[in-house]
Amino acid sequence: MRRRIVMSMLAGLTLAVSALLGANPVSAAQVADPPAEFGTDWHDPLTAAPPISKPPGTSCEVTLAEAQFRDFTPYKGTYAPPTGCGDHWSKVVLRLDGKVKGRQFDRLGYLRVGGVEIFRTSTPEPSPDGIEWSVEKDVTRYSDTFRQSRDVEMLIGNVVDDTYTGVIDVKVTLTFYEGRAATTPDRVLTLQNGTLTTPRNSERVVAEVYATGSGGGCEEFWYLTVPTSAPYSCKADKGPYREVQIKVDGRLAGIAEPFPTVWTGGWSNPFLWYVIPGPRAFDVKPIEYDLTPFAGLLNDGRPHQIDVSVVGVPEGQTGWSTPVNVLVWQDARRERVSGALTESTASDLANSSVYTPGSENRLDTEGGHRLTVAGYVDTSHGRVRTTVGRTLANTSVHRWTDDENTDGLEATWTDDEKVTVDGRGPARTTRTQRTYTMQGTTTLGADDRLRTVLTLGDRAFAVEELGGRRSAWSRLDDTYSGDATYTANVPRDQRHAVATTSERYRLYGSAGCYDRGLVTVQGVLTRDRSDC
Numbered sequence: 001m002r003r004r005i006v007m008s009m010l011a012g013l014t015l016a017v018s019a020l021l022g023a024n025p026v027s028a029a030q031v032a033d034p035p036a037e038f039g040t041d042w043h044d045p046l047t048a049a050p051p052i053s054k055p056p057g058t059s060c061e062v063t064l065a066e067a068q069f070r071d072f073t074p075y076k077g078t079y080a081p082p083t084g085c086g087d088h089w090s091k092v093v094l095r096l097d098g099k100v101k102g103r104q105f106d107r108l109g110y111l112r113v114g115g116v117e118i119f120r121t122s123t124p125e126p127s128p129d130g131i132e133w134s135v136e137k138d139v140t141r142y143s144d145t146f147r148q149s150r151d152v153e154m155l156i157g158n159v160v161d162d163t164y165t166g167v168i169d170v171k172v173t174l175t176f177y178e179g180r181a182a183t184t185p186d187r188v189l190t191l192q193n194g195t196l197t198t199p200r201n202s203e204r205v206v207a208e209v210y211a212t213g214s215g216g217g218c219e220e221f222w223y224l225t226v227p228t229s230a231p232y233s234c235k236a237d238k239g240p241y242r243e244v245q246i247k248v249d250g251r252l253a254g255i256a257e258p259f260p261t262v263w264t265g266g267w268s269n270p271f272l273w274y275v276i277p278g279p280r281a282f283d284v285k286p287i288e289y290d291l292t293p294f295a296g297l298l299n300d301g302r303p304h305q306i307d308v309s310v311v312g313v314p315e316g317q318t319g320w321s322t323p324v325n326v327l328v329w330q331d332a333r334r335e336r337v338s339g340a341l342t343e344s345t346a347s348d349l350a351n352s353s354v355y356t357p358g359s360e361n362r363l364d365t366e367g368g369h370r371l372t373v374a375g376y377v378d379t380s381h382g383r384v385r386t387t388v389g390r391t392l393a394n395t396s397v398h399r400w401t402d403d404e405n406t407d408g409l410e411a412t413w414t415d416d417e418k419v420t421v422d423g424r425g426p427a428r429t430t431r432t433q434r435t436y437t438m439q440g441t442t443t444l445g446a447d448d449r450l451r452t453v454l455t456l457g458d459r460a461f462a463v464e465e466l467g468g469r470r471s472a473w474s475r476l477d478d479t480y481s482g483d484a485t486y487t488a489n490v491p492r493d494q495r496h497a498v499a500t501t502s503e504r505y506r507l508y509g510s511a512g513c514y515d516r517g518l519v520t521v522q523g524v525l526t527r528d529r530s531d532c
Contacts, residue, residue, distance in 0.1 A: 034521035038486075038497040041129035042523025043275045047282065048505035048516040049478070052093050052136045058178040060085040064094075065111065065154040069168040074155035079113055079146075082176045087147050090179030094119055094137045096172045101130025103492075104166025106264040106273075108214045109156030110323070111172060115190045116145045117323045119172075120210045120284035122263050123156060124277060125270050126166050127523075128492075135282045139174070140181050141327065144188045146174070185327035195303035196326055198295070201337045203379050204329035205295050208286035209308055211244045211258050211322045219319025222312070223260050223411055223438065224398060226363050230355040231402060236314050239353030240411075241367030241394055243311040244322065246289050248297070249304050252346055254289030255371045257392050257415040258310070260438055262456060268442050269452035271484035271499040275520040279458040279478045286325070290419055292386040293375030296339020311349065331379045339377035343387070346371045361400050368393040384423035391416045408441035426467030435459045444488060451485040462509075474509030498522055508532070 060082035067075035081087065094111075096119070104126055111119040118139050124131060156168050185206075187199060198205060213219040218234035225236035246254040261280055264273035273281075291298070298304055308322040331337050347370040356362040374387040396411035415434040420427055440454030458478040464471050484499030504517040512532075519527035 032524050032526070034524040034526060036498075036522070038271060038274075038495070038499070038522050040493075041127045042131075043520060043525045044131050045124040045133040045275055045277060045282075046518065046525075047277060048503040048518045049283075050505070050507065050514045050516070052091075052138050054093065054175075055090050055177045055179065057090075058085055060176045060178075062174045062176070063171065064113070064174050065152055065170070065172040067154060067170060069107070069109075069156040069158045069170070070160040072155065072157040074153050077152040079150045079152050081147055081149065082174075085176045085178040088178075088180050089140065089143060089146075089176045090181050091138065091177045092140045092143060092146060093175045093177075094139045094172065095175070096121065096135045096170055097132070098123065098134070098168065098170040099130065099132040100124075100126040100166045100168050102126060102128060102165035102167075104158070104160075104164050104168070106270075107156050107158050107168060108212065108263070109154065110210070111152075111154045113142070113152055114145050114148070114150030116142060116188050116325055117210055118142050118145070120212065120286075121156075122261075122277075122281050122284070123168055124264050124282075125274065127274070133282070137283055141184055142188050143181065143184045144186060146176075183329075186330040187328040189326040189328060191306055191324050191326075192303070194305060194307065196298065196306045197301070197303045198298045198326070198328055199330050200299045200301050201331045201334050202295050202299055202328045203292075203331045203337050203377050203384065205291040205298060206327045207246055207254070207289045207291050207306070208325050208327065209244060209246065209256075209289070209322050210284060210286045211256075211308075211310070211320065212261065212284060213242070213258065213310075213320050214263070217317075217319045219313060219317070220263070221266065222319075223396065224407075224409060226398065227353050227355060230361065230363060232361070232400060233404060236312060238312060238351055239363065239365050240396060240398070241312050241351045241353070241365060243349070243367070243369060243392060244287055245309050245311060246291075246324075247305075247307045247309075248291065248294050250307075251344060252371060253291055253294055253373060254388075255346075255369050255390055255392055256287045256289065257394065257413045257434070257436065258287070259285070259458070260411070260413065260436055260456075262438075262454075267440060267452050267454055268450060269484045269486070271486055271497045272452060272454060272482040272501060274499075274523055275525065276480065276482075276501045276503045276518055278456050278480050290386070290388045291326075292377070292421075293341055293343075293373040293388060295337070295377050296375055297341055299337055299339065299377075312351070331381075333380035337377050337379055339375060341373070341375040342385075343372060343374035345373075359401070360406070361402070363396075363398040365394065365396045365398070379423075382424045384421060386422075387418075387420045389418045405444040406441065407443075409438060411438045412436070429465045429468075430462065431465075432460060432462045448488045448490070449485055450488045451483070453483045454481070456480040472510045474507065474511065477504075477506045479504050502527075
């Protein structure tokens with residue numbers, strides 16, 4: 001059975017957390033009694049993630065895109081800045097409203113303004129009667145892009161024919177709130193033919209990469225791939241370990257674990273995702289790399305080669321998308337900021353997959369990597385030294401039978417980062433510990449009843465210290481659980497599907513608390529509760 005599975009500084013994070021925790025609490029929703037099995041309609045998709053808080057005062061709305069996606073033709077339009085809200089904003093909020101009905105797969109989409117990717121998403125699979133959903137994202141960090149008229153491109157690649165009838169209908173708006181944000185990049189840059197030219201007075205540089213394994217091939221569910229010596233339908237030379245690397249002029253500048261996103265057709269069981277998607281499926285978050293240690297090198301006014309690669313992908317195989325934005329903060333009092341890279345130390349990359357054959361095949365994988373880079377810039381307010389350390393680790397156990405009618409995975413990824421900035425005043429240290437988990441099994445019985453039991457975790461702990469004393473902290477725990485069963489290889493109306501799914505999203509810390517839990521049974525929302 002083939003499987004169709006497919007930080008910046010904490011100061012900024014603390015502001016974002018504070019804004020989220022300041023949002024109006026979600027009141028308990030009315031819930032209904034579930035039917036004995038799935039019907040032809042179910043609750044519209046939703047997540048337990050917090051809403052984006054909206055500041056008071058003057059606001060202006062701009063429609064960024066409005067399109068119906070039937071194929072792989074991108075929508076192209078033009079963006080113009082809002083009138084009546086000035087050219088500096090305390091917040092900019094993107095909102096996507098979508099609808100689709102009939103039969104359709106999950107689809108991956110992107111939205112770019114002036115070549116800058118500001119949003120990456122995937123779509124839910126529809127009911128025969130039709131669904132509607134919405135996604136909001138804080139895009140204030142892209143304010144520099146929004147101050148000028150720009151070309152707009154959006155694509156949610158789709159196929160519509162006699163079988164797959166769902167046309168994906170979306171509208172995307174930006175709402176601008178007049179005022180000044182606490183801190184936003186002065187420039188938002190994209191690569192030009194793989195090169196980056198920064199302003200010569202750059203004092204902080206952060207790259208973000210919207211890395212997704214997708215496209216319908218095996219890299220859509222890379223965490224289940226096995227070495228070529230093992231009998232499994234999806235192979236990769238060295239197994240499932242993946243790592244997203246960024247290099248500056250050929251030198252390793254950043255490493256990160258990719259988030260193991262499960263799209264809404266994942267793990268052979270769409271009934272898991274009809275109402276509650278997996279973490280990040282509707283709002284794909286970019287990986288962030290602090291490249292400030294390289295600012296002194298980048299500030300020479302010349303183009304520098306920037307390369308992003310994914311460790312573990314078989315040579316010549318496609319399946320990953322890695323668009324890059326570069327956020328730059330400038331020294332307003334100096335035309336040229338000089339500096340130097342003072343340290344670049346990487347451990348050997350560890351990647352071991354051990355296959356054990358048997359009535360139940362087993363693959364044990366361990367991987368990891370460490371990188372430290374440091375440098376300084378001589379700014380108008382003195383010399384500022386930045387040190388970035390990152391440590392990655394992945395362990396997984398994959399078990400499956402020869403016919404793949406039983407297929408299970410238990411995996412953990414950790415991505416620990418420490419950034420220290422030492423200049424005038426007390427040193428500021430930001431520590432972020434990210435942990436991603438996946439534990440699930442799919443079983444196809446002799447009666448063609450297919451059951452999937454799956455739990456996904458997205459967790460992060462972040463703390464900021466000033467002069468060695470804690471000044472802010474936050475903890476995120478977003479956990480999804482699902483148990484879904486249906487009859488495979490029969491028409492849709494004969495599947496007799498049942499499913500219980502849930503999500504609990506908890507975000508708390510020095511800024512406050514947010515806690516919301518959802519439960520669905522047979523596509524009916526049976527619980528929606530906020531506990532903070």
